[in-house]
Amino acid sequence: MVEPLQKPARRTPLQRTRRQALPPVIRSRSGMLLTKAAAEGRFALQRCRDCGTFCYPAHDACPVCLSVELALEDAPTGGLVVSETTVRVPADVYFKERAPWRVALVKLDCGPVVLAHLHAGCGEGDRVTMSLQLDKAGLAAAFARPANIPPDAADDPQWREMTASPKFRRALVTDGRTAVGRATAAALAAAGATVHVGIAEPWKPFDGEALPQSCEIVPLDVTDERSVRDLAADIGGKVDILVNTAEYARPGGLLDRRGTGTIRSEIEHNYLGLVHLAQTFGPAMRGRGADGIDSAAAWVNLFSVYALANWPAYGTFSAVEAACLSLSHCLRAEMRPGGIRVINFFTGPLDTEWFQTVPPPKVAPQTLAKAIVSALDRGIEDVFVGDVAEDVRRRLQANPKALEHELARQGNGQAGQ
Amino acid sequence: MPKPASPRTPYDGVVIAAPVTIPYERYSIESAHWWIARALRALAETSGISARDFDGFCLSSFTVGPDTAIGLTQHLGLSVRWLDHIPLGGASAIAALRRAARAVQARDCDVVACVGGDTNHVDSFRRTLENFSRFSQDAVYPYGAGGANASFALIARHYMNRFGVRREDLGRIAVAQRANALRNPNALMKTPLTLEQYMAARPIADPIHLYDCVMPCAGAEAFLVMREETAASAGIKGARILGSIERHNARLDDVVQNHGGWVADIDDLYAMAGVGPDRMDFVQTYDDYPVIVMMQLEDLGFCRKGEGAAFVQQHDLTIDGTFPHNTSGGQLSAGQAGAAGAYLGVTEAVRQVLGTAGPTQVPGARVGLASGFGMINYDRGLSSGAVILAGES
Incomplete structure (x- = not known):
């Protein structure tokens, strides 16, 4: 029978952290x-x-x-x-x-x-x-x-x-200001994890009441390399699960927009945010993949399903998400020797302020949060959440050209688009 | 025991001669090529036939890569008109002698040197496991990396449960072989083994314990196959082949392997030989694990399926016993030198019927059986073979 897991004791700093050995890797293409x-x-x-x-x-x-x-x-x-x-x-x-x-x-x-x-x-x-x-x-x-x-x-x-169960693990949720961030922190805490929640620009009002008491709020602005580095110096050695909830999505494409300000912000929050987090937290996690019951285990990216096929109504955002997806495959390859799973979520429009005018079905933050815990428990790597994401996945598989036309015709629900 | 006549052409006029063993070493820094060369030289010295006159060559080796038999012709200076490389693991020697026998019988060539030899570097065993087969890479090695021990543990556990076999029964096989090995100066195991020691051994992959496992080592075994007149003109004696079988991927409906492929062909083996199992003066089974020995005793007709345990309880399997078995000590006690493990039983069987086995000789042995088994490609051993040999008529 199964021996119930015991809460891990504190580490002895005198002992070398066990390096991750990998199980045999040779497989046929089939x-x-x-x-x-x-x-x-x-x-x-x-x-x-x-x-x-x-x-x-x-x-x-x-x-x-x-x-x-x-x-x-x-x-x-x-x-x-x-x-x-x-x-x-x-x-x-x-x-x-x-x-x-x-x-x-x-x-x-x-x-x-x-x-x-x-x-x-x-x-x-x-x-x-x-x-x-x-x-x-x-x-x-x-x-x-x-x-x-x-x-x-x-x-x-x-x-x-084979899994990355949150039980007895320590998680970092990178952005507690998003609805998804708050829901994820609560779900991870309920699943038995100790949770750190990042808050950018702490002088701005933040309703910490929305988080379970066990969550610890830490300063983190993913667009700021120094802020990310400072936090990693503080807690980087004890982050077992990192969920990047930072997001910056704005409606709009190329021709009806002037300047690059919004596009730069999308790149800074999403693409460079991922880069900053990976460069600072990644190496420490990779070194701790075999570090006992509370070893480092998983890195979670939350992508729009439009990373796979551009939705012109959110055209520049889709493009940045595509870049992030590509980068995640690089991250996955580099994390693999450490036994760290990189889990990518693909969601349709979230039921949040920046997708306000998009008609349903939309993904509720709590639904996504539940899916994150479930994916960690099951140890899966590619997850589509919600009906829209599943619809895009199937259409893309069946006929990418048809999907291209379908997405071009599909507005974001706002008048004049 | 009446037998139906076999429609197959008898191996008339063919003999197996000059059985040689290059004494095993636990680990070697030499290559497989080095061991194979020594075996070929020993064949020439034992037979008095120059290696330049070997016009057929058949090789089995796990560690000779990237070379195969063809690379060794140039490396070792052989010029042959018949060449084979047999990658059948524990069934290689039976397959080799069958093919060589037909080649010399049909006069495609005159003298075939059959060699099984391997080196054993410190890491060779793991490398062989890692690269064993495509199915193994995809679906066996990544599951605990237990190698043959784990694969045979799964077979053994199922078989033991199914037929009520106890570890003590399998232990009798290992203990008797150790007694035989103490009479074989070339055996790696030099100390007696008791049933108590067998039972108390540490578990490796339940129900496989330490003394169920062979010791991987370096070494080579070889023999020559030729026509009787060739042997006569060289002034050497050879063993006659009364009958033989081989089978690969037998169509059995075992969910977990309970039978080897022998069951598909066993009637043909004895029909061709014209003698039944009761006439065998000794038996050399393929003993990678005692459980496979027991399965063979059943499948080769020495007792019925499920009666293996009773059979080993009722018989003394030592050289002087009622059922002389694996008289050299077998792989369990002599060592498993890779593909030479397939040859071990055959070279010993040839010596026995020729009366040249020395300290391990079964008195008066004239007819005996040797069998082979190999290639756990995925969940079961795919290849099986057997041969019945007799001394000079």
Whole structure:
């Protein structure tokens, strides 16, 4: 059974911080299909378009009919543990440091036998629920959990390796002045994290009452390199989860605007804000990926879904979001050796002042905050929140050119646009 | 035990001669090429046939990369008209002798040197695991990196539960092999092993404990395959091949492997040989783990499926026992020198039927069986093979 997690003791400064070793990283290109599914939190396997056989491990051709038409398809998650073992002497550094490590053969209801990481709450002969997780190397890992997931299930040490659960971790929410920032801080605190909330220009009025009492307010202006550096010097070594809630979105495109003032502000808040945070907090987090129960675990970016396809009504903002998205892939690559997950959220227009005139559906800040905690708990990497984001994702996948025209026609709801 | 006649062409006129073993070392700083060269030289010295007259070459090695058999022809100065490289792990030696036998029988060549050899550097074992197969890279190694120990642990646990096998039963196999190894000067394990020690060993990947595991090492094993008249003119003796089988990725409906591929072909093996399992004077199974030995005893027809535990309880598996088994000590006690592990049972079987096994000789052995098993590509061993050998008629 699962040993409940104990609140971690204070660190001994005399001990070297354990460096992050990564689990094995070699995968076939077909195998990376499963990583695509895992990043989105789906349990999907290759399935033969011709004969319907589910294939595992990743194949390049169907072993039943030799068709090469194998598509990634959501698969039933049920299975039965047919054998298990506890690996006590692994050949690789990552697992050696974490041994004993349990794995099992699971006969899936949909056919294949899968070698999976095994949750402490289940064993041979048990029905299990399968999922594809991202391991510390960011690669797909089949995971078997009890069919009825028990309380404290998230405390299983093997499961915790695949997730970024806020429990007992310390979080920094970079901007408490946004509705999303306040909702996120509250949600993280409720999930068991100690939360720091950044406030820019502290002389301006701020309603601290809106935050749970346990949250600590810290001065932080992401557009100001010095402010970011000062805060990192103070708390950079104990930020385990960073959620960048700073945002600056203004309606408008190119031709009907004069000057570059608004555009510069969008760049400063969104793009350079990310740069400042990454350069100051990133290295310390990367160095602490394997630092015990409250190790550094995740970096969360909140993007507009229009980072993926420009919405001319918010044309320059969309462009900056695209730049931020590209930068996040750089950040992800550089954080990976430290085992830090970079989670990107894609949302439609938020139900906030700067999207006031945009018609519904819009994403409520509380909905986004809940999705953030859920993504940390599940350890996923790419998350679409809300109906608009999902709609754009699907349209983009189906026909990017059609989406380009559709977005061009879609105003922001304001008269005269 | 009446047998249906086999429709296959017998291996008439073919012999396996000059079995050689290059004594193993736990770790070596030399290359696989070095070990293979020593085996070829030993073949020439043992047979009196110059290596220049080896016109066939068949190689198995995990650590010879980036080379394969062809690279070694130039490196080692061989000029051959028949060449094979067999990457079948523990089934390599059976496959090698089968192919070589047909080549010399059909006169495509006259003398085939079959070699299994590997080095063992400090990090070679992990590297072999890491790069073993595509399925392994995608779906096995990232799951705890337990290597063969974990893969066989999953098979062993399922098998033990299914058939009520206890660790004590598997221990009898390991303990008897250690007793045999103490008579083999080349075995790496030099101290006796008791059942109590076996049971008290530290767990590696439950239910696999320390003495269920082979010790990876460097070494080489080899033999020559030729026609009888070639052997006669060289003045050497060889073992005859009465029957053989091999099978890869057998279509079995085991969810977890309970059978090796032998079950698909076992009737053919004994039909071709014209003798049944009761006629074997000794058996050399592929013993990467005792559980695989037990599975083989069943699948090769020495007892029924599920009766392996009772079989080992009722038999003494030592050289002087009622069922002489893995008389060299096997890989469990002699060491596993990579692909040479596949050859170990075959070279020992040839010596036994020729009466040249020395301290490990089973008195009066005339007919015996050697088997091979290999390639856990994903969740099960894919390759299996077996051969029945006899001394001179």
